[in-house]
Amino acid sequence: MSPITHFLAGWVGFESSLRNQRDRAIVCLAGLAPDLDGAGIVIDLFNKLASLPETSFYQDWHRLYGHGITAAIVFSLFAAAFGHDRLRVAIAAFFCVHLHFLCDLLGSRGSTPDDLWGLYYLAPWDVTQEIVWQGQWQLISWQNTLISVTLMLILLERASRKGYSPVGCLSPRADHRFIAVLRQWRYAVMKRFG
Numbered sequence: 001m002s003p004i005t006h007f008l009a010g011w012v013g014f015e016s017s018l019r020n021q022r023d024r025a026i027v028c029l030a031g032l033a034p035d036l037d038g039a040g041i042v043i044d045l046f047n048k049l050a051s052l053p054e055t056s057f058y059q060d061w062h063r064l065y066g067h068g069i070t071a072a073i074v075f076s077l078f079a080a081a082f083g084h085d086r087l088r089v090a091i092a093a094f095f096c097v098h099l100h101f102l103c104d105l106l107g108s109r110g111s112t113p114d115d116l117w118g119l120y121y122l123a124p125w126d127v128t129q130e131i132v133w134q135g136q137w138q139l140i141s142w143q144n145t146l147i148s149v150t151l152m153l154i155l156l157e158r159a160s161r162k163g164y165s166p167v168g169c170l171s172p173r174a175d176h177r178f179i180a181v182l183r184q185w186r187y188a189v190m191k192r193f194g
């Protein structure tokens with residue numbers, strides 16, 4: 001799925017179990033980290049633009065090195081190193097990375113039914129065992145849009161109720177203003193329908 005969906009899933013899935021904005025941001029970033037193995041696309045593009053011999057690092061690396069148990073452990077340890085509540089951050093990051101894997105397995109295929117994306121959970125130690133779901137839907141699909149919109153609505157509703165949102169990871173003051181606007185909307189909606 002897209003990084004936006006992964007971020008929303010990470011926030012909605014784990015913000016309640018973490019005690020401060022820094023730890024929430026770290027866990028959400030850990031949930032995005034598996035797609036770092038797609039960074040080979042930069043080298044491929046550069047070689048193409050510079051008319052150098054073509055490479056396929058994106059195809060060769062993506063889903064192979066960042067989408068497995070070893071990567072999940074590495075990302076979790078990394079997240080814990082930067083977190084306040086280290087054990088809690090490590091556990092949440094581990095599950096957040098696996099939520100990313102699950103989302104990818106559900107809805108990341110290409111434009112044709114056989115263009116499925118599989119995960120190599122034991123990579124880089126064993127790249128013969130591929131996990132794939134035959135019912136996988138397209139990356140650009142109504143299912144992914146519906147999931148993203150639903151997650152966003154949950155995030156906004158919770159933010160208006162609890163008084164914090166992902167904006168606070170960047171600027172507490174901006175979050176303050178954002179929450180004030182959300183609460184006005186919430187009040188308007190409740191007045192209209194409640």
Ligand SMILES: [Zn+2]
Nearest residue numbers: 001034035104
């Ligand atoms: Zn991914």
